[in-house]
Amino acid sequence: MTEHRKLDFRTLHYAGEEGRLIPVLQKAQEEDGYISRERLQSISRETGVPVAQVYGVATFYSQFRLRPVGKNIVRVCHGTACHVQGAKGITEAVEDQLGVHTGETTADRQFTVEMVSCLGCCSLAPVIMIGNDTYGNLKPADIKKIVKRYKDAGAEAVKK
Numbered sequence: 001m002t003e004h005r006k007l008d009f010r011t012l013h014y015a016g017e018e019g020r021l022i023p024v025l026q027k028a029q030e031e032d033g034y035i036s037r038e039r040l041q042s043i044s045r046e047t048g049v050p051v052a053q054v055y056g057v058a059t060f061y062s063q064f065r066l067r068p069v070g071k072n073i074v075r076v077c078h079g080t081a082c083h084v085q086g087a088k089g090i091t092e093a094v095e096d097q098l099g100v101h102t103g104e105t106t107a108d109r110q111f112t113v114e115m116v117s118c119l120g121c122c123s124l125a126p127v128i129m130i131g132n133d134t135y136g137n138l139k140p141a142d143i144k145k146i147v148k149r150y151k152d153a154g155a156e157a158v159k160k
Contacts, residue, residue, distance in 0.1 A: 035065065
């Protein structure tokens with residue numbers, strides 16, 4: 001079991017108010033990178049809010065993650081322009097290259113693959129983002145080279 005730091009509810013803006021769970025969950029996720037089952041139980045104990053209610057809030061809002069994510073989040077756009085330009089093939093290439101499906105994280109926790117509705121780069125369709133880096137006008141064959149940059153970079157910044 002992972003040991004968590006105890007959250008100081010006095011420092012959270014909404015402590016003591018009914019809406020206190022959101023900032024508490026945000027703080028927990030900021031510290032841990034995601035919200036584990038153990039962390040949900042800890043928050044329940046520390047706040048007195050039933051664990052089912054804590055879980056309900058954590059699963060209702062898309063900002064919260066209940067599983068660990070990789071160092072590099074690979075977002076594959078599936079908006080209309082990207083869909084028409086071959087987003088499905090790009091997604092399959094990313095999944096093949098990383099050995100995981102959309103929504104999963106690689107065993108080494110270096111990459112998490114996400115499908116998004118729009119990245120706002122329609123003129124570059126199809127598009128992926130890795131962290132803050134955008135790659136557009138892609139073909140499935142481009143993915144291997146892009147992913148390799150991140151694997152090779154390790155802790156270093158990626159050079160485009």
